[in-house]
Amino acid sequence: MEDDMPLDMHADSRRPDSPATRSRAFRDLLSSPDLTFLMEAHNALSARIVEEAGFPAIWALGLSVATALGLRDANEASWTQVLDVVEFMADATRVPILINGDTGYGNFNNVRRLVRKLGTIGVAAVCLEDKLFPKMNSFVGERQPLADVAEFCGRIAAGCDARLDDNFSIVARVEALIAGHGMDEALRRAEAYHRAGADAILIHSKRAEPDEILAFAQRWGNRAPVVIVPTKYYRTPAAAYRGAGISTVIWANHNMRASISAMSRLCRRIRDDEAIAGVEDEIATLDQVFAMLDYDELAHAEGVYLPAT
Template identity: 60%
Template sequence: MKHRSVREVGPDRGVKTLPADILRSQICSNDDLSFLMEVHDGLSGAIAQRVGFKALWASGLSIASSLGYRDANEASWSQLVDVVERIVDSTELPVLVDGDSGFGNFNNARLLARKLRQRGAAGLAMQDSCFPKMNSFVGERHAIADIKEFSGRLRAVRDTVGQDLVLVARIEALIAGRPMEEAVSRAHAYANAGADAILIHSRKSTAEEILEFASAWQNRLPIVIIPTKYYQTPVSAYRDARISTVIWANHSMRAAIVAMRRVCGRIMAREGIASIEPHIATLDEVFNLLGYDELVRAEARYLPPDDKK
């Protein structure tokens, strides 16, 4: 299928910047670190935009969890795409989507990419795991794909969507206990297959192997990291290593679990809501966050006036 050009013409015949252009400028062209905030629905996306983040990470773990599934490909690709559409519609920020392993072989991966482009996503991150995948931090069984086979998945995505999606190749070699040399070898292969950036993942509690990879890789493509486990490493270390992008990958979802559990518990214990009202968002905050004022203005413009006589 022929893909759209990277830039498209708007109704006024001017050039319109596509989400992939914006995301690419942050991940691939910045001299300083970029930060992507995890989101898992339209509400979390709106909050991340409101506090000042410039790009979003549609987390597979967080989306699956919000749907009541485990992060083991229990949620389908179509459910993922539907959630991404709501995130895109609720914000003005580019969204990099955690596409797991592409939900199958090259054909599944290119179908996913095509649908994400249609729904307005800016980028797709795919990991070199076998389908179905298991969350990187669960258990010890982490089968990874043959390098040539996964490179084929990447090429299929690139051939399908061109430059309309930023393509991030996520390497799980260190998660699977493979040597650093293999991680670097995979990065070279994935760069040749058309990746825009390399996401190197680790389950260690320090950033030692991430920084070792960055030193060996020598910035041939931008490096993206997810410091969920090595969270005590100062951000300055990533700048010094010339890492491009940091993803805060699951923190909105985890914060929501704590907050909801606390509120539900207090309501259950006290059989009332008076004590928790000062500690939760007001309805006015909800209405403001989701733009109810625009709806009121639109009603005044488009609906006939009420006849109260």
Template identity: 50%
Template sequence: MTLHIDQESAPATSRLRALLHAGAPIPVIDAYDALSARIVESAGYRAIWASGLGISASFGLRDNNEASWTQILDSLELMAEATSVPILVDGDSGFGNFNNVRRFVKKIGQRGLAGVCIEDKAFPKANSFAERTHELCPAGEFCGKIRAAKDSQPDDDFVVVARTEALIAGHGLDAALARAEAYRHAGADAILVHSKATTAEEVAAFAARWGGRAPLVVVPTTYADTPADTFQRMGVSLVIWANFTLRAAIQGIENACAAQQANGGAPEPGDARYAPLKRVFELTDEQELRAAEQHYMPAAEDGPAPARLRAAGS
């Protein structure tokens, strides 16, 4: 089934759902704050992954539910305000039980987020690539979280993605398929099968046996060199690049700082490592403020204009 949606005027929920059913793998990249989300949108991506790892790291915290869900919510609200493309939220394991899930879904729905992905790890979750034992939530309990999310969604097009970590936890392909099928019956709109294998063979085996029962989502962090046509053959709907802007930002800042230190603490003139200030002003929509001032501030002949308040931190 292919859904045809007006990508300009349709609600974010409808646009994300249409991408799930586009009939070809759609690349989705991460953002971790409002500025990175705006950069991703300006690069032409049709959807954004609001990365739990990225948002936690932006607070200087581990991806271990150390940030409260209200702190996460504040970041998500700014990201949604800064962009127009649909945002799929990394909802970790739901920040608790079914009641936490329904509260979280209700709140992100109020803020215009298009969907949420919840994973079947026990709370508090650990990052899938952390060197530790990964404990899964009982499948029946997780099905209750899925139902709670669907019952709390803002509209019928809101997307709930159920993410199984069975392969990450070492439970094998049969367990991953059994959990995915249970989650589909519980109402999940799509299944994300996660793997830390270095090739796509594990997720390809899952996809072959899954047989398109519901849209399939993958996160090829450890098998990033997989050709795009492989995902097409697998019948994947979304390919989420879940932590790449975060890692690019870290590497870019470290490289810039190292270069300045090597140059006596000052940047080289014309160094291409640094975006021009003009680009910063573009990303923060300075031009809109100039236009608004012309519209709302009195002209000189109308008398003295009220003093402009100095912005905090300027």
């Protein structure tokens, strides 16, 4: 029977790339001279949609994952609950995933455990923010307390030492601007985190204009790749980021927000119409659902692996 089995059916055609392949792919994106765009996903289905839309990598956002679980972005979801979701995302896709690891869920020891676990489930990179555990979403409140620089550098160094693959990337998120501490403090922290081993710097802002982000990029001088999240300064054209030498732009929470709007409208309409005939042409068909999740592959595999009787 083994000899009669087609060679291409010895493995699931939907099997993801190896963790090492994904880590290498993400590191190449960080170092590329071209501007890279990442899109947010918060479960396996949205991750598959992001991949099929053509994005080269996925941003697994803590806010979005927590929201999908009905929780607040204040470390109400444990790190194991978040990783359970992200593991399904990694299984469902082939492109690399950058996970928002919040503060690392504790001190250097928690970061070590987090990085090791991420390496085993196929995640390519983690972003750690220089705040205190438990954290609160950056857009809630004012002047949130930041971590001590030396202590956060220890988290970064511990994560670097714990990675199972040298290409696994650690992105250090600098919250100095968004917390109101100014440009000099942002640059001081970015330099310290870079020296501690961070592979890239994510600089964050909640202003409606990109001025301080572009000023940071100019003064930083590409000492390490710069990642940005233009949630608040969303009117800025991509050309401005290219001109500033930005490495990566993250569209951070739009799938989650879009799903809330779309499902709310649909539920209200069906409730009001007391029927579904009016919405059938506006939503995905079941055939599209089955195609996206590759039901045909399962049927083909059944013909190979199950006995004829």
